[in-house]
Amino acid sequence: MRNAAEAGAGGAGVQSVDRALSILEVLARTGEAGVTEISGELGVHKSTAFRLMATLESHRLVEQTGDRGRYRLGVGILRLAGATTARLDLVQEARPISRQLAADTGETVNIAVLSDGSALYLDQVAGSSALQSHNWVGQHIPLHATSNGKVLLSGLDDDDLEAALGALPTYTSRTITTLSQLRDELDRVRDQGYAVAVDELEVGLTAVAAPVRNAHGDVVASMSVSGPSFRLGDDRVDEVVAQTVEAAAEVSHRLGWGHR
Amino acid sequence: MRNAAEAGAGGAGVQSVDRALSILEVLARTGEAGVTEISGELGVHKSTAFRLMATLESHRLVEQTGDRGRYRLGVGILRLAGATTARLDLVQEARPISRQLAADTGETVNIAVLSDGSALYLDQVAGSSALQSHNWVGQHIPLHATSNGKVLLSGLDDDDLEAALGALPTYTSRTITTLSQLRDELDRVRDQGYAVAVDELEVGLTAVAAPVRNAHGDVVASMSVSGPSFRLGDDRVDEVVAQTVEAAAEVSHRLGWGHR
DNA sequence: CGCAAGTGTTGCGCTTGACGAAACAGAGTT
DNA sequence: AACTCTGTTTCGTCAAGCGCAACACTTGCG
Structure with missing residues (x-):
């Protein structure tokens, strides 16, 4: 209704x-x-x-x-916001883990969910390196050009995937712009359990994201670490990926995932 | 206008x-x-x-x-809230200092202002010990029963004080319930430059607060550290008071206080 | 299982709340 | 001093917003 x-x-x-x-x-x-x-x-x-x-x-x-x-x-x-945020169970459960991840990596940590064909950012914690970082909370961000978006899409089957996507606009020369490329990328995300986006939404921005799952194992949110590409280079991405996957798994456990 | x-x-x-x-x-x-x-x-x-x-x-x-x-x-x-908080100059200036204080003490740090006869909490940073802390942001909290409230009242003269206060409800057996007791307490707050509240709003809750001043030296906000009384006992309060007073002074400096 | 009660939802005619126009006050610029 | 632009106020008009009535749906009870 x-x-x-x-x-x-x-x-x-x-x-x-x-x-x-x-x-x-x-x-x-x-x-x-x-x-x-x-x-x-x-x-x-x-x-x-x-x-x-x-x-x-x-x-x-x-x-x-x-x-x-x-x-x-x-x-x-x-x-009004206090009333809203306090009721978002996900944000509440994730907050201490987001904070720890931000402290460990020094970068910006976000929690996003799938909403109306885009990634809706629900929470943000900035690390010590990330002063004056852009505030993503409340914003709808394109799915195909972000690590959070790829993680959220990776939880969909083919029908839902096509329903969730509109056009695939180009933001940089590295943006994925065809559905088949995106499908391949989502297969990689499913295989490796995380997503990376370098210079895809905007040049100079690197982000890694991992899925947050509910008790049934469904992808209900995505947790990401992002920062400028000069700080999150190839040498650091592997380490940050590992930290992010672990943190997202911890949030998932709190939501009941993996409990038997 | x-x-x-x-x-x-x-x-x-x-x-x-x-x-x-x-x-x-x-x-x-x-x-x-x-x-x-x-x-x-x-x-x-x-x-x-x-x-x-x-x-x-x-x-x-x-x-x-x-x-x-x-x-x-x-x-x-x-x-909307993201846009609001990012733009509140006070919150913006205070945020890194709030974060540091939360890290140093492990407890919850808040920034509050006087608004409509109560303390309006504008910002909150939780320390590592403060899992599942209550979210105070956006809430109007009684003045007479909190350390933040006492600090905010201590910046008022007698006429403004009576205008700011309504009834003094009892929340615990330790709540201040008469105007003369409150006046004595506010004199102490002015003398020592900080306020403490133990079990006054709710049993088991301890908070210390210090004034945030503007360029003219007026009390424009209050910064507090709070936590459960079993963690913030007498042995720790003195140390946390010193840290809070120092942090609030740092915020005041950023707002122009003490510059000649 | 059928019925009653209660809630959510929709369409319609009427009235009054919301609107734009005109005018005024104040600040900044030339 | 005059002009321009903005914010603010007042007033008459009309269409947006209202309440009413009816319908659809869900839940609980006998």
């Missing part, structure tokens, strides 16, 4: 709520914006944008920055 | 947006709820509640649980 989202997606949702939430998404993307900028993004009158912002502000989902009339996301989001 | 929130708070905001955001707050509080429950909470017709939920679902701010027609907060909140 999924008609609620379908109705909303089809434009039959509540227009002013849709607009207000679009403001939140604009602010998430731009950092901060003024009323006129928001009205331009939404295609509404600035008095409309102003009233919508006022309502969001009264719920503390946006707040004004020091500058006159400029807005950014507010701390009210944190209360 | 704060008229936006005032307008919203006065009920002149956008009613349907106000309702939709109230749904998010209900779900944050209850965990999950059905359409009829939400319509009861909001005092609207269930078809109204259903349409509002549909719009929230289309933006992935709510999602259906496995049960028929029951909803909870969705992962779309995480994207």
Whole structure:
């Protein structure tokens, strides 16, 4: 029974709520914006944008920055986020292991799940080398060009695989762009139990990922370590792969995998 | 220029947006709820509640649980939260220091600010001993019964203090329940430059906190270390106090405190 | 197994909430 | 000082959002 989202997606949702939430998404993307900028993004009158912002502000989902009339996301989001993250069992179970892996490798550790034809990043822990790293949490990332994506796809059978994939856009000269190449790669991932992506999503980015399994052995998430290619070179990848596979196995055990 | 929130708070905001955001707050509080429950909470017709939920679902701010027609907060909140936390200057500046303090003490480190008569927890880093720690981020926590709360109150003058406090509920036999006791305690906090709370919010919970100051020397946040009382006994509290005071001073320096 | 109760979902007509236009206030620039 | 641009407020209009009624589905009980 999924008609609620379908109705909303089809434009039959509540227009002013849709607009207000679009403001939140604009602010998430731009950092901060003024009323006129928001009205331009939404295609509404600035008095409309102003009233919508006022309502969001009264719920503390946006707040004004020091500058006159400029807005950014507010701390009210944190209360909602706290409620959300605390309930994601997977993230909760994985957090201490993610932290250990980040400490061991010094790089950025992520947990991602398959969602709507992409990898949705649920958690991120940065290692000591990874100051100011890009925040992936909440983002939908292409499957075919990332180690997390390959791991998540490797848990699918052929029918589900084709359903999960749309086009295979090219991001760098090393991006996999044909289905047959991707199938071969996924066979390798299944064989070796992990995935590696070097310069496939963006040049200079290396990531390794391993599957997180549930009690039945299904791939329910992927755990990755990523960093710049100059730090994660060939000489270190083997070691990081081993650490990642072990950490993901540990998370899997906590979810009931391998228990008999 | 704060008229936006005032307008919203006065009920002149956008009613349907106000309702939709109230749904998010209900779900944050209850965990999950059905359409009829939400319509009861909001005092609207269930078809109204259903349409509002549909719009929230289309933006992935709510999602259906496995049960028929029951909803909870969705992962779309995480994207907004990621954007929020990364941009809170204080959290950003404090994060590496929080991490170090968590590593040094092995316990849970929090950053909190004063907000609406309570301590609002903005950030949390768990140390190696702190498995399965409670997630405080986004929550409003009582001031009089926590070390963070005492630190935040210690930065107020008498008028602001009374304005900030409501009743002083009893949580344990050690909770401070009279204003004069609290004033004495806040004098001690000002004198010694830190606060300690043992078994005051809940039995078995010990926390120490130190003030984070801005360039003017005002207390703008509080940084705390907390853990179970069996690990944070009298023998360790002095050491952890010293580490916390030093870490909070480091954050204060980053915010411009003490620079001449 | 059939029925009742309760919940979720949909369509429709009405009304009122949300909208854009116009105007004003303030800040920055020339 | 004048102009430009932004944020903010007020007001009349109308279409979006509302409640109502009905239907579909699930669950529990006799």
